Amino acid sequence: MGQPGVQRPALHALLIHDLPMPHPAADVQYRLACHVRACRIGNQVILLDLLRNQYVGLAGAPLDPLVHAVAGWPPGTDDSRLAGSPAACEATIGRLLRRGWLAPGGDAPWPEPSLEPAQHSVEESDAGTSVAGLLPLWWSTAVTAWWLRRYSLFAIQDRILRLRGPDRLADASASIVMAQLVNRYRRLRPFGLTTHDRCLHESLTLLHLLSRNACFPRWVIGVRTQPFAAHAWVQSGSLVLSDLHENVRRYQPILVV
Amino acid sequence: MPTFAMFRFIALCWRPASPAQEACARQWAQALQQAGPWRTALRIAGLQVYVRDERPGGPRIHALPGNQGVILGQLFRNGSDASTGDAVQALTPAEADRVIHSEGRSLTCDFWGRYVAFLPSWTNEPRVLRDPSGLLPCFRTELDGVGLAFSWLEDVVAALPLGPRLSVDWELLAALMLRGSLSGRYTALREIQQVLPGELTGLLGTSAAARPLWSALDIARSPVEWPGPEAAQQLRHTVVRCVQAWASCHDKILLRLSGGIDSAIVLSSLAQAHVATRRIACLNYYSAGADSDERFYARLVASHVGCRLIEQARNTQLRLSDMLNVALTPTPASYLGRMGTGIIDARIAAETGADVMFTGSGGDQVFFERRCDWPAADYLQQHGLSRHFLRVVVEAAHLGRVSVWQCLQHAFQGRSRAEPAWDRGPMTRQASLAALEQVERAVHPALADAADLPIGKFHQLAELTTPGECHDPYLRAAAPALVMPLRSQPVVEMSLRTPTYLLTQGGTGRALARRAFAEDLPAALLARRSKGGTGEHVRDVLDNQRELARTLLLEGRLMQAHILDRRRVQAALADRPSADAVHPGDLHNAMAVEAWLRQHERLTTGRSG
Numbered sequence: 001m002g003q004p005g006v007q008r009p010a011l012h013a014l015l016i017h018d019l020p021m022p023h024p025a026a027d028v029q030y031r032l033a034c035h036v037r038a039c040r041i042g043n044q045v046i047l048l049d050l051l052r053n054q055y056v057g058l059a060g061a062p063l064d065p066l067v068h069a070v071a072g073w074p075p076g077t078d079d080s081r082l083a084g085s086p087a088a089c090e091a092t093i094g095r096l097l098r099r100g101w102l103a104p105g106g107d108a109p110w111p112e113p114s115l116e117p118a119q120h121s122v123e124e125s126d127a128g129t130s131v132a133g134l135l136p137l138w139w140s141t142a143v144t145a146w147w148l149r150r151y152s153l154f155a156i157q158d159r160i161l162r163l164r165g166p167d168r169l170a171d172a173s174a175s176i177v178m179a180q181l182v183n184r185y186r187r188l189r190p191f192g193l194t195t196h197d198r199c200l201h202e203s204l205t206l207l208h209l210l211s212r213n214a215c216f217p218r219w220v221i222g223v224r225t226q227p228f229a230a231h232a233w234v235q236s237g238s239l240v241l242s243d244l245h246e247n248v249r250r251y252q253p254i255l256v257v
Numbered sequence: 258m259p260t261f262a263m264f265r266f267i268a269l270c271w272r273p274a275s276p277a278q279e280a281c282a283r284q285w286a287q288a289l290q291q292a293g294p295w296r297t298a299l300r301i302a303g304l305q306v307y308v309r310d311e312r313p314g315g316p317r318i319h320a321l322p323g324n325q326g327v328i329l330g331q332l333f334r335n336g337s338d339a340s341t342g343d344a345v346q347a348l349t350p351a352e353a354d355r356v357i358h359s360e361g362r363s364l365t366c367d368f369w370g371r372y373v374a375f376l377p378s379w380t381n382e383p384r385v386l387r388d389p390s391g392l393l394p395c396f397r398t399e400l401d402g403v404g405l406a407f408s409w410l411e412d413v414v415a416a417l418p419l420g421p422r423l424s425v426d427w428e429l430l431a432a433l434m435l436r437g438s439l440s441g442r443y444t445a446l447r448e449i450q451q452v453l454p455g456e457l458t459g460l461l462g463t464s465a466a467a468r469p470l471w472s473a474l475d476i477a478r479s480p481v482e483w484p485g486p487e488a489a490q491q492l493r494h495t496v497v498r499c500v501q502a503w504a505s506c507h508d509k510i511l512l513r514l515s516g517g518i519d520s521a522i523v524l525s526s527l528a529q530a531h532v533a534t535r536r537i538a539c540l541n542y543y544s545a546g547a548d549s550d551e552r553f554y555a556r557l558v559a560s561h562v563g564c565r566l567i568e569q570a571r572n573t574q575l576r577l578s579d580m581l582n583v584a585l586t587p588t589p590a591s592y593l594g595r596m597g598t599g600i601i602d603a604r605i606a607a608e609t610g611a612d613v614m615f616t617g618s619g620g621d622q623v624f625f626e627r628r629c630d631w632p633a634a635d636y637l638q639q640h641g642l643s644r645h646f647l648r649v650v651v652e653a654a655h656l657g658r659v660s661v662w663q664c665l666q667h668a669f670q671g672r673s674r675a676e677p678a679w680d681r682g683p684m685t686r687q688a689s690l691a692a693l694e695q696v697e698r699a700v701h702p703a704l705a706d707a708a709d710l711p712i713g714k715f716h717q718l719a720e721l722t723t724p725g726e727c728h729d730p731y732l733r734a735a736a737p738a739l740v741m742p743l744r745s746q747p748v749v750e751m752s753l754r755t756p757t758y759l760l761t762q763g764g765t766g767r768a769l770a771r772r773a774f775a776e777d778l779p780a781a782l783l784a785r786r787s788k789g790g791t792g793e794h795v796r797d798v799l800d801n802q803r804e805l806a807r808t809l810l811l812e813g814r815l816m817q818a819h820i821l822d823r824r825r826v827q828a829a830l831a832d833r834p835s836a837d838a839v840h841p842g843d844l845h846n847a848m849a850v851e852a853w854l855r856q857h858e859r860l861t862t863g864r865s866g
Contacts, residue, residue: 189655196657
């Protein structure tokens with residue numbers, strides 16, 4: 001407040017709160033749906049529905065026991081089993097099932113990619129750009145704009161995975177190469193796209209551009225609360241490529257591709 | 258708790274031809290003397306000026322000959338041949354003569370500093386001039402026909418029967434909450450007006466005429482296209498000169514060294530001005546969070562200069578209830594910038610022997626740190642489609658993180674571009690809309706005449722018309738005096754004259770300032786693009802004080818006046834997910850206003866809040 005033009009994330013939040021307490025002795029019979037990601041911030045659990053491009057906020061004291069009933073549910077600080085009626089538990093899980101955020105089965109549906117804490121940003125340098133770099137930038141900008149217009153985040157995630165070539169993990173020399181590419185991108189960026197308040201498009205564009213140079217960093221979406229906000233960025237190891245590491249550290253990663 | 262001298266003044270003025278007013282003024286002068294150790298600075302027919310809490314090196318009294326007026330404050334001589342820049346001990350007869358005959362205008366041209374000047378007219382009409390920086394507060398009101406000018410409202414309320422007559426201007430209060438500041442003549446109290454910086458104002462009559470002797474707008478209308486490296490040289494020279502001048506007033510200095518470029522420039526300037534490093538102690542606050550620990554940069558700068566650095570953790574367990582004892586000022590002040598640090602500032606200042614704290618406040622505005630593409634529009638308006646226009650467009654696109662196509666579009670739209678909407682935070686929609694209608698009363702009147710300014714320079718002017726706060730309304734005299742060298746008149750003038758596309762040449766904020774001090778600051782700091790913040794600390798403090806926040810906000814006068822939105826406030830305080838954009842800082846600011854309203858109620862009704 002007091003600042004005109006403060007932008008809220010393009011994805012909006014729905015609220016469900018005051019969940020009834022689940023039964024503590026329930027076996028793990030459910031899992032997060034394959035198109036749902038979750039993270040915990042304090043007493044809140046944020047779900048990201050990749051099919052509907054929606055965030056869902058959950059709050060209420062008994063969120064912790066769901067970790068024993070739902071595979072992939074983010075644990076809280078207090079893991080104690082709490083008393084509660086099976087009916088209440090089933091009602092809660094039923095509501096989440098009906099909305100498609102949970103699925104039957106207790107196996108984790110996807111591997112958990114690791115993400116190092118963001119500790120460094122790419123330092124600016126004279127990258128020696130040439131006009132020839134514009135065409136790849138325009139192509140990546142157009143492709144990712146098309147993705148955002150046509151596909152859900154779930155489908156975009158799939159396309160990102162298909163961009164990855166033979167298994168190449170970021171190493172020290174790759175970081176140097178990526179930093180050089182990022183600086184070239186930065187100098188050419190104004191000729192391609194607006195990035196102010198468009199972190200999704202920028203992060204995807206940079207990711208696509210780097211993939212054309214056989215570099216495959218991670219694409220990350222993070223969230224924060226009070227107030228709610230979401231942010232997307234590109235990171236390789238502890239090196240943040242599309243933003244300043246101080247900025248992204250305000251966000252709790254919810255999706256890492 | 259240590260105490261520091263907090264220089265204040267009060268002036269009483271009346272029509273000598275009115276026996277009733279004269280009797281009133283005499284009675285109140287006696288009440289003032291009984292209330293505190295006030296010293297008479299000027300006593301003539303129809304005008305008496307009192308000061309208190311002077312200290313060596315601080316504001317002083319400069320009496321004009323023949324009782325033709327008095328200047329209160331700190332003065333430095335202007336001009337390129339001004340010598341060391343030490344504070345003026347006494348005006349020469351020629352200087353005093355010029356002040357009188359120019360009716361104060363020579364003060365704004367030949368001098369700068371922090372002062373107010375009482376300059377009666379040739380018909381003995383009492384008038385006051387506030388210096389262009391506005392660093393010394395100056396308010397006016399009338400009580401039973403007697404005019405009052407003062408710097409600290411609590412002094413007036415303590416001695417005179419003004420308190421019960423003060424009423425809250427709710428529309429302007431809402432405007433303050435929406436915009437973050439009030440830069441016009443009107444305050445949140447209907448009966449109190451602010452004397453604007455650079456204006457000579459009559460003190461009697463509800464329609465007392467105000468005449469600007471110095472105009473930031475006129476300066477902004479006269480841009481200087483400094484050639485080559487001259488802009489950076491001029492900026493550096495101006496900043497160092499001003500810092501040196503302020504430093505000459507104090508034996509020991511405590512500097513708030515945040516780790517950002519602005520405070521680093523102040524520290525570097527102290528070193529350039531040959532201020533002995535043993536006279537300087539730097540203080541850095543840090544807390545856990547994404548961007549609230551800048552000790553790396555603070556240490557870098559302190560060791561580069563060779564100064565002592567004191568590192569202090571921010572306290573998340575501080576008691577917000579202490580801020581309920583806020584001083585009644587004409588407009589509520591936010592405590593966010595001094596949350597929990599004011600007491601520590603005072604303690605460390607006392608320990609180091611400093612009676613003043615320097616800060617880098619104002620750097621964002623004078624050096625132009627703003628994410629925007631306005632410089633391209635400014636250049637187009639100044640020069641049209643000249644040969645450098647495309648370069649400026651590319652640089653502005655970098656600065657604003659927009660595409661060159663969007664930057665070009667904005668440049669041609671210029672001032673006709675639609676302004677982005679204000680975020681109402683915890684306010685009701687109705688209150689925020691009503692607040693937007695108060696723009697003429699909420700902002701400096703010069704902005705209404707600034708339609709010819711380029712958009713970037715207009716917004717910079719709007720930011721620079723809001724003076725900084727030099728008094729702490731929470732600690733009062735327990736806080737060391739604040740000195741903000743970057744808000745000095747010469748620095749502000751240079752910044753207003755310099756086009757935004759020069760201030761940001763290369764496509765980064767503070768570009769000119771970085772070049773100006775490239776030889777003086779560590780490379781890592783010059784290359785720094787991030788900005789420190791206290792977001793997590795602000796949130797943690799609120800989390801620890803939710804009950805107090807609920808009591809204040811849900812049961813307070815702002816809610817009763819339908820300025821706050823109950824649903825939004827409840828959701829923000831309930832630690833539940835919410836799509837409303839209510840920042841913890843918004844809630845803190847609302848609590849500061851609520852505390853101020855409680856003080857007002859206590860003074861006007863005698864009831865505790």
